[in-house]
Amino acid sequence: MELRDKLEILADAAKYDASCASSGAPKRSSQGQDGLGATTGMGICHSYTPDGRCVSLLKILLTNFCIYDCQYCINRRTSNVPRARFSVEDVVKLTTSFYLRNYIDGLFLSSGIIQSADYTMEQLVEVARRLREDHHFRGYIHLKTIPDADPALIEAAGRYADRLSVNIELPTETGIEKLAPEKNMRTIKLAMGNIRTRLDEKKEEPGSGRFAPAGQSTQMIVGADATDDKTILSTAETLYGSYRLKRVYYSAFSPIPQSPGTVPLKPPPLLREHRLYQADFLLRGYGFQVPELLPAEGNLSLDIDPKLSWALRHREQFPLDLNMAEPAMIARVPGIGLRNAKRIAALRRHRQVRYADLVRLRCGMKKLAPFVVTADYRPPHDTQPSEALRRALSDAPEQMSLFPALEAA
Template identity: 60%
Template sequence: MVKRTLTDKLAILADAAKYDASCASSGGQRRNSKDGKGLGSAGGSGICHAYTPDGRCISLLKILMTNFCIYDCAYCVNRASSRAERARFTVEEVTRLTIEFYRRNYIEGLFLSSGIIRSPDDTMADMVRIARTLREQENFRGYIHLKTIPDASPELIAEAGIWADRLSINVELPTETALSQLAPEKSARTIRSAMADVKTRREASRERSHRGTRPRAFAPAGQSTQMIVGADAATDGQILGNAASLYGDFRLRRVYYSAFSPIPDASRLLPLKRPPLIREHRLYQADWLMRFYGFEAQEIAPQGGMLDLEIDPKLAWALAHREMFPVDVNRAPRELLLRVPGFGTRSVDRIIAARRHRSLRYEDLLRIGCVLRNAQPFITLPGWSPRALTDSADLRARFAPPPEQLSLF
């Protein structure tokens, strides 16, 4: 075989990494290199340095260490039975790419994932070596996200958390049945126990000893996971229920939803379709409602139910719960204001701050930044009353796209 150049490898191993949705680089430990002895900073809000025409941002150098893999997950471009071209980076190559890209301000850091070669432990050990080299040899203070391998030994996970800002383990599919069918070598139980292990280590790293000293930080930017949407028959209700339990049980920072997308050389087990992008978008909106707006998963989509693709989940909830509306903007508690379509968390904070001083009028809401078109049927305040609009039978039609446009999706 002809020896591959660094450019060839980068092309192959970026192609292999693009199906991971996460590229967050915010939060965690505050670091900088003002002392002139290292490179990089982290801990603020992450920066998206570029956008590709798929609308996704490039924040981290997202690559696989290798796309050789002994597993055969049907949805994955790197599965053993795919004829995809294979390559493997050395530790030095990944280090060099990360540092050189970082110095040119292309990236916030590295998101390293890998196919599984030889054994989970061998693979994880190589990934940990890359992170350690960046930190210890290159004095790199930027962001590192390591995708951990659930079957790797706990000692390796423990070391990974020392060098990395974030660890993630993908649950891959929303249900256990789908996982055993499509990813026969993976086990939902192992994945969950690896997540529990990361959570325990994170908690331990934040407890001070009796002398008040703090142990070393462990994955200070937390852990996240990803679920593929549309490869199996799981409903949105099941997906959101699963996400809610992941947020609750393992204190995950984020659950990413990745619309199952056509891949080169797909498996015959999974016929390809166009990726369900609108569904993915609605799931992210629902996820937001659970994390910042006080919604429970069951309120947004019942276990067997699907999200409305035509209107956003908050509006769908409001239309189904008209008895709660209209809300008096000058009197309603925060929790209720958060349920009004067109009111974001920031608008709600501003409303509450402003109404301490005076009664708000309709015109004020526009300056506060509310989306009034969405809010109108659901609010009342001086200068505006929805009258019969709240209960009108054709209210949904006001928001849903007209039928002839449906073909666009």
């Protein structure tokens, strides 16, 4: 098969993996050194970093052949799709060629499982090793690790990659047993734990050698089973706390032709994926906990964002006086993000905050208006019923983008 044909198949097969972002990697410069490029070049957009920067990555699978039969995966053993396989040299050639032409900023490399977990992991590590050692490649590398592989291979991957990811895929052990019986939740978490241990060692002993400076991430598929959003977010909260993941990515399940009867025939609303990203951002950056966002079992509201939903359930805390409140509480106001909460706190050290200041800061004025008090403003209808306020502030669009990285307040 021609290299171009392989690329068409294996780039398309990689699009279902959402755990692909490059923020956190150290910037490199090749000035005065023998090496290829830096990580700041412009190119074709393939991914967004969590802070909203657009980066271009060659995002491919080493192969879409796989010995596993995960029911939600288009590349499962029994799936009737065109198959292809890159050699190690193919991937190295593509990456260096695209990089020199400024098409990409780096490489995201995953793979189906071929022969064995160790064999597949050896191939992935060899790609990264050749790029770094033979071609002095200074771009970004994200490697998908195989949980069942020898820990020594994952250790080697961390020496060459900027970020490692171990995909948990489904948020519950029951879901994995049903839809991916050849995988094991314990093995997945053990691999995550080994990576965390090595990252902690590196932090405590900076001279102990390079290891995945951009940390580790994972992905969960949304809508492949009946798991609700509270369970998904609870699993994410546990993963952040136990393994210090940089990010948990959420990927809406995408039904494929000839899907097995064990998975849904229709995809979940893309807006559900977006709401999970918003809730995840509140967990990581705003100090929210899952029971606050979802006090009862179930899913996040689709018509309003999670922060607004929380505020409407806690009307007794509003309207909030921005000249008196703690910055952490200001950040919980719908329409005010972390950065603007800090700016408001800094401004009031010099003078009282006025409504026009919020306009200048480009806060979400429609959302914040019912929830704040300033030196010259008080909501005219602060006793308006929550249901009426909810209808007025609903922002659910008909169609959501698949790129949720620009996380709104």
